[in-house]
Amino acid sequence: MTTELVRVGIIGCGNIGADHIDRVANQISGARVTALFDVATDRVKELAAQVGAVALPTASEVINSPDVDAIIIASPGEYHAALTLECIAAGKPVMCEKPLAPTVEECEAVLAAEQAAGRRLVQVGFMRRNDVGYRHMKDNLTAGNIGEALILHCEHRNPDVPDSFTSEMSMTDSVIHEIDTARWLLGEEIVRVRVIAGKQTPNAASHLNDPQLVIMESQSGVIISVEVFVNAKYGYDVRCEIVGSNGVTSLGTQDLGQFVSDTRRTVTMPANWRVRFGDAYRAEIQDWINGIKAGEPRGANSFDGLAATLVAQAAVRAVKSGETVEVPVLEKPAFYA
Ligand code: ISE
Numbered sequence: 001m002t003t004e005l006v007r008v009g010i011i012g013c014g015n016i017g018a019d020h021i022d023r024v025a026n027q028i029s030g031a032r033v034t035a036l037f038d039v040a041t042d043r044v045k046e047l048a049a050q051v052g053a054v055a056l057p058t059a060s061e062v063i064n065s066p067d068v069d070a071i072i073i074a075s076p077g078e079y080h081a082a083l084t085l086e087c088i089a090a091g092k093p094v095m096c097e098k099p100l101a102p103t104v105e106e107c108e109a110v111l112a113a114e115q116a117a118g119r120r121l122v123q124v125g126f127m128r129r130n131d132v133g134y135r136h137m138k139d140n141l142t143a144g145n146i147g148e149a150l151i152l153h154c155e156h157r158n159p160d161v162p163d164s165f166t167s168e169m170s171m172t173d174s175v176i177h178e179i180d181t182a183r184w185l186l187g188e189e190i191v192r193v194r195v196i197a198g199k200q201t202p203n204a205a206s207h208l209n210d211p212q213l214v215i216m217e218s219q220s221g222v223i224i225s226v227e228v229f230v231n232a233k234y235g236y237d238v239r240c241e242i243v244g245s246n247g248v249t250s251l252g253t254q255d256l257g258q259f260v261s262d263t264r265r266t267v268t269m270p271a272n273w274r275v276r277f278g279d280a281y282r283a284e285i286q287d288w289i290n291g292i293k294a295g296e297p298r299g300a301n302s303f304d305g306l307a308a309t310l311v312a313q314a315a316v317r318a319v320k321s322g323e324t325v326e327v328p329v330l331e332k333p334a335f336y337a
Pocket residue numbers: 158173174175177273
């Protein structure tokens with residue numbers, strides 16, 4: 001493993017991008033931030049000055065800069081595929097935030113380019129794989145502590161979302177995490193999806209179905225239920241439980257702490273996903289850097305990105321039609337084994 005610091009360029013410096021800048025600069029080892037790009041030019045200059053990086057006028061200049069060894073893409077999803085393809089063309093490792101791309105065709109183009117390049121360069125930002133709670137669940141399942149997985153129950157609640165958020169985005173932006181988590185936990189593909197919108201909260205925009213219940217099935221018949229409720233108001237709350245043939249494993253408490261006063265116990269919970277998954281993001285970025293230094297790709301790969309988008313797009317069709325939608329099982333290329 002090389003001792004040189006990996007020089008990281010970051011594209012997209014909004015909330016999550018700014019968090020990644022701080023993580024690479026101050027919270028992990030083995031890397032530093034050297035170049036940034038964002039359309040908000042004043043803000044990006046400020047962020048660059050804070051970490052001793054340069055703000056470049058285009059994303060391409062970040063990717064092709066001689067001072068950048070590896071790139072994090074945290075721009076809106078519609079730009080992910082094109083930027084990831086540029087990173088592959090430059091022969092540089094890239095950590096692309098989820099989704100790898102909003103469409104299956106774009107994901108397939110990334111897989112084709114990466115395989116043609118002959119080297120795994122792409123990691124997809126499914127940070128829940130680095131969360132201690134989810135890892136604990138996977139370890140329990142793998143160790144046989146709960147027998148065979150039968151049902152996976154998930155809840156995904158956000159306090160609120162902007163008015164621009166749509167019923168389809170609940171699938172492509174939010175449930176895509178459960179799609180990846182289910183595939184990763186169970187080690188199987190999802191073959192069927194149905195979405196039900198029942199009684200609706202008065203707190204959502206009128207165009208948005210909220211809450212929605214997503215019911216999926218895995219290859220061996222494990223039922224996966226996901227309640228997605230993006231205007232839950234009270235806080236950010238993600239729950240997950242695997243019901244097995246001999247027991248149950250679930251995420252532990254995600255509370256941030258508590259205080260007791262006047263005969264009441266008050267527990268503080270995460271206000272949003274950036275807080276809830278802060279440690280998981282840190283572990284993910286550290287692991288990505290370690291993988292680059294060791295020359296071994298880690299984490300979710302392009303095939304995982306494609307598989308998640310395939311199911312998310314099936315869920316979008318299920319939202320629109322109200323029908324159960326079948327999902328084809330893709331053959332995983334040996335390159336991603
Ligand atoms: C957001 O984009 C994320 O990625 C969060 O992890 C997720 O919980 C939230 O629902 C999404 O909107």
